[in-house]
Amino acid sequence: MAERSFAEEVKKLRLGDGEIFTGEGILAITKALLECGVGYVGGYQGAPISHLMDVLADAQEILAELGVRFEANASEAAATAMLAASVHYPIRGAVTYKGPVGLNVGSDALANLASAGVTGGALIIVGEDYGEGSSIMQERSHAFAMKSQAWLIDPRPNLPAIVKAVEQGFALSEASNTPVMLMMRIRSCHVTGSFKTRANRRPPMTVAEALANPRSDFNRVVLPPMSYVQEQDKVKNRWPAALTFIQAHGLNERFGPEEAPVGIVMQGGMYNGVIRALQRLGLADLHGESQIPLYVLGVTYPLVAEEFLSFCAGKEAVLVVEEGQPDFIEQAFAAMLYKAGARVALHGKDVFPMAGEYTGQVMLDGIEGFLRKAAPAYLPAQRRAPNAEKPPLPDLSKTVPIRPPGFCIGCPERPIFAALKLAQGELGKHQIAGDIGCHLFASLPPFEVGGATMGYGLGPASNAAFDGGGEKRAISIIGDGGFWHNGLSSSIGNAVFNKSDTLTVVVDNYYSAATGGQDVLSSRADNATKSTKHPITAALKGVGVEWVREIDRTYDVPKMLATIRDALISDYAGPKVIVASSECMLNRQRRERPLRNQAIREGRRVETPRFGVDEAICTGDHACMRLSGCPSLSLKVLDDPLRDDPVAAIDASCVGCGNCGEVADAAVLCPSFYRADIVHNPTTRERKSARLAARIIAWLQTRRAARRLDFAGEPA
Numbered sequence: 001m002a003e004r005s006f007a008e009e010v011k012k013l014r015l016g017d018g019e020i021f022t023g024e025g026i027l028a029i030t031k032a033l034l035e036c037g038v039g040y041v042g043g044y045q046g047a048p049i050s051h052l053m054d055v056l057a058d059a060q061e062i063l064a065e066l067g068v069r070f071e072a073n074a075s076e077a078a079a080t081a082m083l084a085a086s087v088h089y090p091i092r093g094a095v096t097y098k099g100p101v102g103l104n105v106g107s108d109a110l111a112n113l114a115s116a117g118v119t120g121g122a123l124i125i126v127g128e129d130y131g132e133g134s135s136i137m138q139e140r141s142h143a144f145a146m147k148s149q150a151w152l153i154d155p156r157p158n159l160p161a162i163v164k165a166v167e168q169g170f171a172l173s174e175a176s177n178t179p180v181m182l183m184m185r186i187r188s189c190h191v192t193g194s195f196k197t198r199a200n201r202r203p204p205m206t207v208a209e210a211l212a213n214p215r216s217d218f219n220r221v222v223l224p225p226m227s228y229v230q231e232q233d234k235v236k237n238r239w240p241a242a243l244t245f246i247q248a249h250g251l252n253e254r255f256g257p258e259e260a261p262v263g264i265v266m267q268g269g270m271y272n273g274v275i276r277a278l279q280r281l282g283l284a285d286l287h288g289e290s291q292i293p294l295y296v297l298g299v300t301y302p303l304v305a306e307e308f309l310s311f312c313a314g315k316e317a318v319l320v321v322e323e324g325q326p327d328f329i330e331q332a333f334a335a336m337l338y339k340a341g342a343r344v345a346l347h348g349k350d351v352f353p354m355a356g357e358y359t360g361q362v363m364l365d366g367i368e369g370f371l372r373k374a375a376p377a378y379l380p381a382q383r384r385a386p387n388a389e390k391p392p393l394p395d396l397s398k399t400v401p402i403r404p405p406g407f408c409i410g411c412p413e414r415p416i417f418a419a420l421k422l423a424q425g426e427l428g429k430h431q432i433a434g435d436i437g438c439h440l441f442a443s444l445p446p447f448e449v450g451g452a453t454m455g456y457g458l459g460p461a462s463n464a465a466f467d468g469g470g471e472k473r474a475i476s477i478i479g480d481g482g483f484w485h486n487g488l489s490s491s492i493g494n495a496v497f498n499k500s501d502t503l504t505v506v507v508d509n510y511y512s513a514a515t516g517g518q519d520v521l522s523s524r525a526d527n528a529t530k531s532t533k534h535p536i537t538a539a540l541k542g543v544g545v546e547w548v549r550e551i552d553r554t555y556d557v558p559k560m561l562a563t564i565r566d567a568l569i570s571d572y573a574g575p576k577v578i579v580a581s582s583e584c585m586l587n588r589q590r591r592e593r594p595l596r597n598q599a600i601r602e603g604r605r606v607e608t609p610r611f612g613v614d615e616a617i618c619t620g621d622h623a624c625m626r627l628s629g630c631p632s633l634s635l636k637v638l639d640d641p642l643r644d645d646p647v648a649a650i651d652a653s654c655v656g657c658g659n660c661g662e663v664a665d666a667a668v669l670c671p672s673f674y675r676a677d678i679v680h681n682p683t684t685r686e687r688k689s690a691r692l693a694a695r696i697i698a699w700l701q702t703r704r705a706a707r708r709l710d711f712a713g714e715p716a
Helices: 007-012 025-035 050-058 060-066 076-082 099-116 142-148 159-176 186-190 207-212 226-248 268-280 305-312 328-340 360-374 414-427 438-443 461-466 480-497 536-542 557-569 585-601 659-666 684-707
Strands: 020-024 040-043 069-072 093-097 122-128 151-153 180-185 192-196 253-255 262-267 294-297 299-301 317-321 345-347 475-479 503-508 547-551 576-581 606-613 633-636 647-650 673-680
Touching: 007 020, 007 025, 007 050, 020 025, 025 050, 025 159, 025 180, 025 186, 025 192, 040 050, 040 076, 050 060, 050 069, 060 069, 076 093, 076 099, 093 099, 099 122, 099 142, 099 226, 122 159, 122 186, 142 151, 142 299, 142 328, 151 159, 159 180, 159 192, 159 226, 180 186, 262 268, 262 305, 262 328, 262 360, 268 294, 268 317, 268 360, 294 305, 305 328, 317 328, 317 360, 328 345, 345 360, 414 438, 414 503, 414 557, 414 659, 438 475, 461 475, 461 480, 475 480, 480 503, 480 536, 503 536, 503 557, 536 547, 536 576, 547 557, 557 576, 557 659, 585 606, 659 673
Parallel strands: 040 069, 040 093, 093 122, 122 180, 151 180, 262 294, 262 317, 317 345, 475 503, 503 576, 547 576
Antiparallel strands: 020 192, 151 299, 253 294, 606 647, 606 673, 633 647
């Protein structure tokens, strides 16, 4: 069950010649793929390109009509390997990656693909997860393009340019027999706009037709001596063909006046930021007409020396706007100028920061700094327009606490880590390794469980060095998504082979939840196009894990605690795995809430659980919060003058998971939590019973109040 339905967006995929598509950048790419006659599409979901996979999953009917094969791959490596269909056959294929981490996983297959070369266009859509909206380490995909000799396209962030880049990417790939990477930055993925559509094209050769007429060519096998010939082919044939195509078809663009003392070179994705900064400096208008020459790199690898040197001719200084580090493009341009004997001053990281996202303010300050150095006459007397100078913002880091990501309300992973924290309270602190996914939030307060992660599905593998190294067993966390992505072979298989005396906790929430709720092999739901309901426990036993325990309700904190304790003190010396299963609360609410609301509207009786805290019993210790951390669990100040400390309180966002009460029970905390079932559309008997109970309670309260001593009005 994906995060959202794309039923409306899927309808737009049928738009024909001359119609208008309106939507997000990542959705425009989906339409562009069909317009370009793509034969097969795959990939692995992950921000910011998950929506592309989700839309394609919802568009099976349209894809089938066109003869397009779609596969949600098990990993980026599997997706890249699928592009092998374009090696021997003139079929266009496209796959998606989540930025550099996807490239890390897919780099083995990418190296082989780039060495063999392709016949059909092969496009890798890279969701560049960099900057303040990123969810991963800060790295660039550029290095992988250089390493494997795959060309890298970086379109301007508007829908017409993005759609055109898809078409150009396929054509460039075919012209140079080389896979092409299309970079989609976070803001490009989510930029909205419109473009004029073309009719969808059925692929000239479908994968079914290719299967009926198999081809092979041993010259494309990556083995000596063919691999040496392939390297020479890259340099002598593919590279020149790519440069010729880039120049002939204008993939790099020039704007502004032909002659000027200075100029700005930029990655295509930086174009909007550069234009906005020039507008604020009064050097560009609202339509993007710039007073300074601009050279926009629609292709950031390979770079065309002739174009760059032509742009630099007659200029005294040139600024390179290259986001991130290392400064690959600036170094390459510096080498070109040096070899050409040009006396143009090259600026870039001297006025821009080496690392970090080029936000609007960073871009403005960098371009202004360049002009002050190289061409102060361009800066107007009023300095910046049209924005007025703003007063400096105070440093709030000392007064406002940070707000790191955390588990959702009712998340079934929360009780797992409450139990782990309780276990460490009994047995002492353990070495704990995390993994990629929602469960990594446990490394933050209030749990502070685990403090390292080495890659998707590599949590247990990252603890291998600690196997047998002391009295306490190392503990690893891995999610169901990571388990099926890479964990079963690289982590669990590794532990079995090495007879690792460790504990692994597999967090099974039924979905690849962190990427949008897509189904995985072990999902419990029916899926019309995918095979689900494959138990993780069966896979574990299949690779040789003998000590396996399954908990089908993670909210049972006492049972979780007892199972973890047993694993940590057991006499069994091999790998131990606990599969802790409960459905992701977000997906559960997405499924159940509409049905519940519909039932209430139709007048049917519905019970919804809610939890609360008895103010008279709560001691104000707040240990429940330190072991739960649920956002719905907050504080409340009482009117009682004899009680200074605030008590715990549960607000209206509670989804009734019961975790707070379970934790209180497992930790032997105060029994102040209670459950109340709210009844919608009660029966006549229930209404009468409720009225009778209310009258009895009111009578008892009045009776008690009458017996209470009242000192009001007594003399001092």
